Amino acid sequence: MTRIAHIELDDANLPPPTPEIEQxxxxxxxxxxxxxxxxxxxxxxxxxxxxxxxxxxxxxDKRLVFDVSTQDHEKxxxxxxxxxxxxxVVKDYFQICKSYFDAVRTLPPSQIETIDMARRGxxxxxxxxxxxxxEGKVEVDDATARRLFTLVCVLHFGG
Numbered sequence: 001m002t003r004i005a006h007i008e009l010d011d012a013n014l015p016p017p018t019p020e021i022e023q024x025x026x027x028x029x030x031x032x033x034x035x036x037x038x039x040x041x042x043x044x045x046x047x048x049x050x051x052x053x054x055x056x057x058x059x060x061d062k063r064l065v066f067d068v069s070t071q072d073h074e075k076x077x078x079x080x081x082x083x084x085x086x087x088x089v090v091k092d093y094f095q096i097c098k099s100y101f102d103a104v105r106t107l108p109p110s111q112i113e114t115i116d117m118a119r120r121g122x123x124x125x126x127x128x129x130x131x132x133x134x135e136g137k138v139e140v141d142d143a144t145a146r147r148l149f150t151l152v153c154v155l156h157f158g159g
Contacts, residue, residue, distance in 0.1 A: 001051045002039040004144075005071055007032060009151060010058030020101050021154060028150035037141040040068065040077055049076045057148075059083070059155050066138070079137045083156070089126045090156045096122050123149065 007029060040048045049070045056067035068077040096119045103112045127145035134140060
């Protein structure tokens with residue numbers, strides 16, 4: 001019950017993604033639906049509706065917005081996060097992904113593996129920042145944070 005049952009990205013106003021970005025998005029969304037942990041903490045001032053949850057992710061007024069509702073469409077939470085803490089790690093992630101996609105076409109496996117390790121490290125850093133920014137709003141495990149960070153990057157791609 002403490003999971004995301006459906007996630008929707010509001011990417012209507014973004015430019016069309018590259019094939020690589022679209023693939024990252026598809027994989028992250030598939031993996032997120034297969035397994036995730038999303039726990040809204042109890043609040044003193046109100047009860048927390050039980051999950052599973054529908055989550056809408058968007059960028060509004062230069063802020064990352066999580067719009068959380070129950071499967072019966074009852075509002076469960078909404079929180080807005082500044083994008084500033086994500087800017088550098090998203091930029092680094094896109095640069096290393098470009099290097100990785102280029103390497104896959106031309107470099108030997110040992111060099112691809114080195115770039116992929118760096119890519120995973122930057123991805124983990126982005127997930128850690130996301131978990132810190134979500135503290136007190138929602139609890140997510142490492143794998144869920146990684147997948148959500150990928151989706152943040154997809155939204156950032158057009159921003």
